[in-house]
Amino acid sequence: MPQQLSLSRFSIGVGDRFAHQACAQLQACVQAADAGVPVVPVWNKSNREHTIIGSDPVQTRAAADAAVHELHWAQPYFCDADHINLQTVDRFLEPCDFFTIDVADQIGITAAQADFESFTRRHARLIGAIDLPGLSDPIRITEGDLNRVGRKYLAAALRAAENYRYIEHARGRGTFLTEVSMDETDIPQSPAELLLILAALAAAGVPLATIAPKFTGRFNKGVDYVGDPRIFARELEQDMAVVRYAVDAFGLPSELKLSLHSGSDKFSIYGAVHNAMMKMDTGLHLKTAGTTWLEEVIGLAGSNGDALALVKEIYAEAYAHREELCVPYAAVIDINVASLPTPAAAQRWTAEQWVAGLRHDPHSPAYNSSLRQLMHVAFKIAAKLGPRYIAMLELRKAQVAENVTRNLFERHIQPVFLGVETTANTAEALRR
């Protein structure tokens, strides 16, 4: 592989449900590079997503390679087997070079007593107050914390190591990046817990590139953060300091950084994320997902004619099957059914009404977060339309691509990595 295995300081995970937007997505990274800030693209797609769509990881790889070739991208790029485990990893082994090992389902499972005892013995030296550069208060670790983490997270860390060794055996050491994710769970991990989890992962021999803890607040799909941005910002800084400490203290790779599974569009915390990176002098992997699919829908709706009619058809189906569509995403969506237009009403909507309803402009009275979240999970309907949907994407390629690039660059890359306000939103708000 020509690329070096380094994520560099800034990287963005992009999802491409129908494998047609890789060029438009990469274009956003080209714009970032032109602005002097390299952001490495990582195409992520979970097994859940592949299963719902009926796609295969080799398609994601082919689309990424083609885009890199077409835009002459000379920087690193990766394909991420997102949220995999031992049951689902096999078909990702060849096409992917980034593996997000999801061990959330192991949280709370008790490790073997001998493993627990060796964990608590080995890390007993961490008990006490640890001063971390950049933080005004030390992180305090008690014997209770050590025992609790041993009971709650050690099995997950050991399972992650088992996954890692399986992938390493299949691919070869040093040929891929490893992320461990614990974000899809109910209770956030505190900075002290994160520190001990990193200690466990390092001791188990996982050469982590990124770690995705669960942060305070709700990270619903495709809509803004729900929670107190100040609490999030403080926690993020603490976690960043913990990660840096763990690199030296536990011998983890020096490029280790946090991965934020954002669910996309967390505008109210993007400024805090940027400020935390600057203050702590560190980087971040920002994972986004369905935001590109939603831009496809917006691009189609805005194109009017048959493309708008197809969006209305997808919506009517999604409305009829909303309950089953939402089940796999129950933990990460909050739809208020009363806010959804009936399919009959939505049928009468103009292109402008559709775009304004779907586009994530928090200042716009026409923006409808329930509609947006339902369309977020409606990609299954588009997948069922198969060639009809793909043909429309190809017919309206330019309109769709423009929305995809602008959304990624102006609403995600600029605020997070360049420290620019979300211009798309403010400009739209001013125009009214």
Ligand SMILES: [Zn+2]
């Ligand atoms: Zn995630």
